[in-house]
Structure formats: C-alpha cells, structure tokens
Amino acid sequence: MRPGDVLPEHVVExxxxxxxxxxxxxxxxxxxxxxxxxAVRALGLGDREINQGPANGSYIVTMLRAAFPAGRLRALExxxxxxxxxxxxxxxGGTVLAxxxxxxxxxxxxxxxxxxxxxxxxxxRVDVGxxxxx
Amino acid sequence: xLPAGTFTLSADDHRAFARHVGGDPDxxxxxxxxxxxxxxLRGLGIGLGELFARHGxxxxxxxxxxxxxxxxxDGPPLALDRPYPITGEVLDRTRKSGRRGAFDVLRxxxxxxxxxxxxxxxxxxxxxxxxxx
Numbered sequence: 001m002r003p004g005d006v007l008p009e010h011v012v013e014x015x016x017x018x019x020x021x022x023x024x025x026x027x028x029x030x031x032x033x034x035x036x037x038x039a040v041r042a043l044g045l046g047d048r049e050i051n052q053g054p055a056n057g058s059y060i061v062t063m064l065r066a067a068f069p070a071g072r073l074r075a076l077e078x079x080x081x082x083x084x085x086x087x088x089x090x091x092x093g094g095t096v097l098a099x100x101x102x103x104x105x106x107x108x109x110x111x112x113x114x115x116x117x118x119x120x121x122x123x124x125r126v127d128v129g130x131x132x133x134x
Numbered sequence: 135x136l137p138a139g140t141f142t143l144s145a146d147d148h149r150a151f152a153r154h155v156g157g158d159p160d161x162x163x164x165x166x167x168x169x170x171x172x173x174x175l176r177g178l179g180i181g182l183g184e185l186f187a188r189h190g191x192x193x194x195x196x197x198x199x200x201x202x203x204x205x206x207x208d209g210p211p212l213a214l215d216r217p218y219p220i221t222g223e224v225l226d227r228t229r230k231s232g233r234r235g236a237f238d239v240l241r242x243x244x245x246x247x248x249x250x251x252x253x254x255x256x257x258x259x260x261x262x263x264x265x266x267x
Contacts, residue, residue, distance in 0.1 A: 058165075077205070
C-alpha cells in the first residue's frame with residue numbers, strides 16, 4: 001500500500017452488552033459504566049452502557065490486521081475522543097500516510113460511531129517486512 | 135515508581151479477549167497483553183483501583199475513563215503462559231477542564247521487559263471541584 005491508500009474498513013454492526021460483560025471479567029474492570037445503565041445515568045454520561053476503551057481500540061487493531069495480514073504492529077497511538085455505547089454500529093478505518101525507507105507504513109487510524117461522532121483518532125506504524133503473526 | 139511485578143498472559147485470557155472484541159485468537163498476543171495492563175495494571179504490585187484512590191478517585195463510583203494510549207512494540211511477540219518482568223511509573227497528573235467540568239489527566243507508563251511498553255492517559259473526573267466552583 002502507498003501513501004493515500006485507504007485501508008479496508010472493519011465494521012462492528014452492534015456493540016454487544018454480552019461481549020461487554022464478558023470482557024469486563026477478562027479485563028478485571030469493575031467500572032459500572034460498562035455494565036449498568038443506571039450508573040451511567042447517575043454520572044451524567046448518557047443512558048446506555050459505555051463500551052470498554054480496549055474493545056474500541058481492538059476494533060482498530062482488527063482493521064489493521066486485515067489490511068496487513070503479514071505485517072506486525074510496531075506502534076499504536078490512540079486518543080479516545082468520545083464514547084461507544086451498547087448497540088452502537090462502529091466503523092474502524094484508516095489511510096496510509098507515509099512509507100518509511102524500511103517499508104514500515106505510517107497510518108492514520110480512527111473509529112467512528114455510525115451516525116455519531118469520531119470515537120478514536122490516532123496513528124499506527126506497521127512493519128510489513130516480516131512475516132510474523134499479528 | 136510503582137511496585138514492579140510479573141505479568142503472564144494466559145492462553146485462556148488471550149482467546150477470551152479475542153472472542154469478546156471480535157479479534158483474531160491467533161494474532162500477536164502482545165497487543166492483548168497491553169490492553170489487559172491498560173485496564174487494571176495487571177502484574178504490577180498495585181491495581182488500578184488503588185492507584186486511582188491515591189489520586190482521590192473511586193473506580194467504582196466516580197466514572198474514570200481511558201483517555202489515550204501510546205503503545206510501542208519493540209521486541210519479539212509476547213509468549214503466552216510465560217512470566218515477564220513488568221515495571222511502571224506515574225509520569226504526571228495535569229488539571230484540565232472540558233464540557234463536563236474539571237478533570238485530571240493521569241499519565242502512567244508501563245513496560246514489559248524486552249517486549250513492549252505503553253503510556254496510558256486516564257481521565258479522572260473532578261466533580262467535587264465543580265460543586266465547589
């Protein structure tokens with residue numbers, strides 16, 4: 001891929017409450033904003049459970065892995081700009097910004113809530129010169 | 135410095151994480167490891183709840199959030215079910231204000247020996263200061 005190329009999107013059709021509950025166990029994250037919409041309302045954060053940040057970031061990683069199946073992620077910088085909520089449809093995307101001398105791709109990446117705001121913006125460096133997993 | 139420790143990513147946790155985020159269970163587990171560390175400082179001698187408490191935040195009631203991450207994967211892929219030394223430090227805490235009032239950005243850096251490192255920005259709401267204003 002060359003600078004300006006658009007990476008294939010990764011779409012999550014509906015963020016699942018069951019997945020959020022399961023992930024809270026794996027992450028050992030007791031924050032009730034992921035599990036209890038009453039707690040979300042009490043904090044003035046809306047009226048639906050809020051997805052975990054690592055899940056949102058992972059949608060971008062999944063998009064990158066599909067775009068560079070033989071590559072390896074070398075750096076990932078993400079700014080979480082807004083919330084993703086249960087039942088949201090989200091789209092992870094990106095573009096190639098530059099190609100280093102060693103072939104490493106610098107990409108702009110993002111996660112958008114369909115019909116809503118950008119939830120994550122950032123950059124990724126992907127080494128496409130090695131055939132390792134990831 | 136935060137208390138150092140040992141981090142191990144089990145194959146079960148890697149698969150479960152991938153399943154819940156729709157990821158690839160055969161993908162590089164290093165990224166999974168960093169997400170677990172981001173979530174609760176796993177492996178360090180202090181949990182995220184205790185760290186937040188030191189900064190006046192109740193993890194279960196105050197609604198702290200993840201603000202950003204900067205991950206660097208400079209070493210070989212992490213091996214599953216193998217212990218790695220892990221170290222961490224609080225870099226700084228900065229007061230800011232936004233649409234919902236005052237908050238602090240707490241930056242923490244965690245390193246997995248010879249594998250990867252992550253700088254994490256946590257958003258700590260300061261509703262008490264809003265009420266006092």
